[in-house]
Amino acid sequence: MKKTPRVLVVEDDNQQARFIQLILTKYTPPFDVQLANDGPVAVELASKEKYDVITLDYNLPSMTGLQVLEQLKKLDIQAPIIMVTGQGDEKIAVQALRNGALDYITKSKEQLNLLPRVLLRAIRENNLAKQLEQSRKRYFDLFHNAVIAIFVVDAETLEIQQMNQSAESLLGISVEEGRQKAFFNLVSPDQQAVIESFFKNIKDSGRATIENLHLLHRDKRVVPTDVSGNLVKSGEQEFVELFVTDIRDKLKMHRQLQLSQQRLLSLFNGITDMICVLDSNYKLLMGNKRYLEFTGNTGKSLMRKQCYETLFARTSPCENCPAFETYKTGESHFIEVYHENRIYQIWTFPMRDLEGRPDFIVEYTKDVTEHKEMEQQLIKAEKLASVGLLSSGIAHELRNPLNIIETARYAIEAELGHSNPEVDKRLKLIKSSIQRSSAIIDNLLQFSRHSKFAKEKVDVAALIKSTMSLLYKEITQQKIQPLLALGDTPRAYINVDSLKQVFLNIIHNAVQAMPNGGELRVRTYTSEDKKSVIVEFKDNGVGIAEEHLQHLFTPFFTTKGPTSGTGLGLYLSYTLVKREGGDIQVRSAVGEGATFTVILPAVAE
Ligand code: ADP
Ligand code: MG
Numbered sequence: 001m002k003k004t005p006r007v008l009v010v011e012d013d014n015q016q017a018r019f020i021q022l023i024l025t026k027y028t029p030p031f032d033v034q035l036a037n038d039g040p041v042a043v044e045l046a047s048k049e050k051y052d053v054i055t056l057d058y059n060l061p062s063m064t065g066l067q068v069l070e071q072l073k074k075l076d077i078q079a080p081i082i083m084v085t086g087q088g089d090e091k092i093a094v095q096a097l098r099n100g101a102l103d104y105i106t107k108s109k110e111q112l113n114l115l116p117r118v119l120l121r122a123i124r125e126n127n128l129a130k131q132l133e134q135s136r137k138r139y140f141d142l143f144h145n146a147v148i149a150i151f152v153v154d155a156e157t158l159e160i161q162q163m164n165q166s167a168e169s170l171l172g173i174s175v176e177e178g179r180q181k182a183f184f185n186l187v188s189p190d191q192q193a194v195i196e197s198f199f200k201n202i203k204d205s206g207r208a209t210i211e212n213l214h215l216l217h218r219d220k221r222v223v224p225t226d227v228s229g230n231l232v233k234s235g236e237q238e239f240v241e242l243f244v245t246d247i248r249d250k251l252k253m254h255r256q257l258q259l260s261q262q263r264l265l266s267l268f269n270g271i272t273d274m275i276c277v278l279d280s281n282y283k284l285l286m287g288n289k290r291y292l293e294f295t296g297n298t299g300k301s302l303m304r305k306q307c308y309e310t311l312f313a314r315t316s317p318c319e320n321c322p323a324f325e326t327y328k329t330g331e332s333h334f335i336e337v338y339h340e341n342r343i344y345q346i347w348t349f350p351m352r353d354l355e356g357r358p359d360f361i362v363e364y365t366k367d368v369t370e371h372k373e374m375e376q377q378l379i380k381a382e383k384l385a386s387v388g389l390l391s392s393g394i395a396h397e398l399r400n401p402l403n404i405i406e407t408a409r410y411a412i413e414a415e416l417g418h419s420n421p422e423v424d425k426r427l428k429l430i431k432s433s434i435q436r437s438s439a440i441i442d443n444l445l446q447f448s449r450h451s452k453f454a455k456e457k458v459d460v461a462a463l464i465k466s467t468m469s470l471l472y473k474e475i476t477q478q479k480i481q482p483l484l485a486l487g488d489t490p491r492a493y494i495n496v497d498s499l500k501q502v503f504l505n506i507i508h509n510a511v512q513a514m515p516n517g518g519e520l521r522v523r524t525y526t527s528e529d530k531k532s533v534i535v536e537f538k539d540n541g542v543g544i545a546e547e548h549l550q551h552l553f554t555p556f557f558t559t560k561g562p563t564s565g566t567g568l569g570l571y572l573s574y575t576l577v578k579r580e581g582g583d584i585q586v587r588s589a590v591g592e593g594a595t596f597t598v599i600l601p602a603v604a605e
Contacts, residue, residue, distance in 0.1 A: 006053075008049075010054065038061050039064075043075070082102060102122050102125065149246070154238075155240050171186060195210070209229075213227050227242055274365040277361070278323055334346065343369045348362065348363050406434050468484075486523075487526075490533060498577075509569060510596075513539055540592075544588040546590075553574040
C-alpha cells in the first residue's frame with residue numbers, strides 16, 4: 001500500500017504557491033501539500049511534522065533559502081530538500097547542493113510542471129539512501145560485535161585492512177597495530193607454507209578453510225585456530241574475509257576425551273579374561289587384547305565375524321546364548337560352556353542406549369578349567385587325607401584284636417586242627433582272612449608312618465632299579481620285558497621310603513595287569529622348567545576302563561579279587577606323592593595298556 005507523499009512547500013509568493021499546490025494535488029498519485037510562506041514557519045513545521053520531501057524557495061521575506069537549509073540540516077531533518085531558484089541563479093543552486101540539498105529546479109513553467117516527478121524521484125532516492133545507510137550500519141554492527149574473529153585483508157598484499165573486536169582480543173592487538181601488518185605476520189613461522197597455499201586456494205577457488213592454524217598472540221603465545229576465508233570484490237579491489245575460530249577449548253576437550261578413551265582402553269586390554277562387545281546379530285564390534293590373542297584375530301578381522309564363530313568355531317549361536325537372553329530381558333546372564341575339554345563361564349551385560357534399551361552386549365568370558373580342576377583336587381585331597389587319618393587310626397586299633405584272634409586260631413589249630421578236616425578247612429579260611437586284614441592294616445599304617453620321615457636327595461634312577469629287583473621273581477615268571485630309559489635327571493627331593501613304596505605299587509600293578517607277559521617301559525626326564533623329575537611307567541597290559549579312571553585313587557577301589565588286591569596301593573601312592581609336592585597322572589584305555597606318570601620335585605642345581 002503506497003501512502004500519499006507529504007510535501008512541505010516553502011514559498012512566499014501566494015500565486016506561485018497556489019500554482020505549485022495545484023500541480024501537486026492534481027498529480028496521480030496526488031501529494032498531500034503543506035504550505036509555508038517564510039523561513040521560521042518552515043523550520044517550525046519541519047521540526048514538528050514528518051514530510052517526505054521539502055521544496056525550498058530561495059527568496060523569502062525574513063531569511064534566504066540557504067539559511068533555512070542550514071537550519072533544517074542542523075535539526076537533522078531527514079526529508080530530502082529540493083531548492084527552487086530563479087533562472088540564472090545556478091551559483092546558488094550549486095551552493096545549496098553543497099550544503100545538503102538533494103536537487104534543484106528553476107522557476108520556469110516547464111520545470112515546475114516536472115516538479116511532481118522530481119519530488120517523487122527525490123523521495124525514492126532518499127529512501128534508498130536510508131536503506132543503504134541502515135544495511136551499512138547493520139553490517140558494521142555485525143562485523144564489530146561478532147563473537148567470531150574477523151579479519152579483512154587485501155587480496156594482493158595480504159595486508160590487514162580491517163579487524164573486529166573479537167580479532168583484537170584474540171591476538172591482543174589493536175586495529176591500528178593490525179593495519180600495519182600482513183596477515184602472515186600473525187602466523188607461526190613453521191606454518192608459513194601452509195598459509196601461503198591457503199591464500200592461493202582462496203584466490204583460485206573463491207574460498208578455502210584451514211584447520212589448526214597457529215596464530216601468534218602479542219605475548220608470543222600460540223593460539224590454535226580454525227580459519228575459513230572468502231574472496232570478496234569491492235569495485236576494482238579484491239579482499240579476503242577471514243573468519244577465525246579459537247579452538248583452544250575444543251582441543252582441550254578433545255585431548256581430555258582422548259585421554260579418558262586411552263584409559264578405558266588400557267583398562268579393557270589389561271583385563272586378563274576375554275571381553276568383547278556384540279551387536280544384536282552376534283556380530284563382534286570389539287574385543288580386548290586377551291580376546292584377540294585367544295581367538296587369533298586382529299581388531300579388524302574380528303569385525304567381520306560372529307562371537308560363536310570366533311570362540312567355538314560354530315556356525316550358529318550356542319544353545320541358551322546368554323547374549324540373546326540379555327537382549328530379550330535387558331538383564332545380565334550367565335552360562336557355563338564345555339568346549340574341547342575346557343570349561344568357560346560366560347557373563348553377558350547390556351550396554352544401554354540413551355533411552356535405556358540394550359543397544360550392545362558386553363560378553364565376559366573366563367576359562368575356568370584350571371580353577372575347577374584345582375577345586376576338585378582340593379576336595380579330593382582333603383577327602384583322601386581325612387579318610388587316611390581315620391582309617392590308619394582304626395587300623396591301629398584293629399591290630400591287637402587281630403593278634404588275639406590269630407593267637408586263638410593258633411591254639412585251636414594245635415588242639416583240634418589236624419584231627420578234623422572240616423575244622424581244618426575253616427581254620428585255614430580264618431588264617432587267610434587274618435593275613436589279608438593284616439596286609440590292609442600294614443598298608444594303612446604306612447600313611448601315618450611315612451609322615452614321620454624326613455626328605456632327602458634321592459637318585460631316582462637307582463631307586464627304580466632297586467625296586468624292580470624286588471619284583472624280579474614275578475617279572476621273569478610272567479615273561480615281562482623291562483625296558484629302562486633312565487635319563488640323566490637331577491635328583492628328587494623326597495622321602496625315600498615313601499617313594500620306594502610308590503614305585504613298588506605302580507610296578508606291581510603293571511605286573512598284575514600283564515598276566516600273559518608284555519613290556520614295561522620306564523622312562524625318566526626333566527620337566528621343561530627344570531623344576532620336576534618325571535618318571536613314566538608304561539605297560540601294555542589290560543588297560544583301564546574309562547569309568548574306572550576317576551576312582552583309581554580312591555581308597556579300597558580294586559578290580560582284583562579279594563585275595564590279590566586291597567585297593568590301597570594307588571590311594572597311598574597318590575597321597576604320599578601329593579604330600580611331597582608332586583603328582584601322579586594316568587592315561588589309559590581298555591586293551592591298550594596304562595601309563596602312570598609320577599612328577600617329583602627336583603633338587604635345585
Ligand atoms: P589294587 O592293586 O590292590 O587293586 P591299586 O590301588 O593298586 O589297588 O589299584 C587300583 C586299581 O587300579 C586296580 O584294581 C586296577 O583295576 C587298576 N590299575 C592300577 N594299575 C593298573 C595297570 N597298570 N593296568 C591296569 N589297571 C591298573
Ligand atoms: Mg595295587
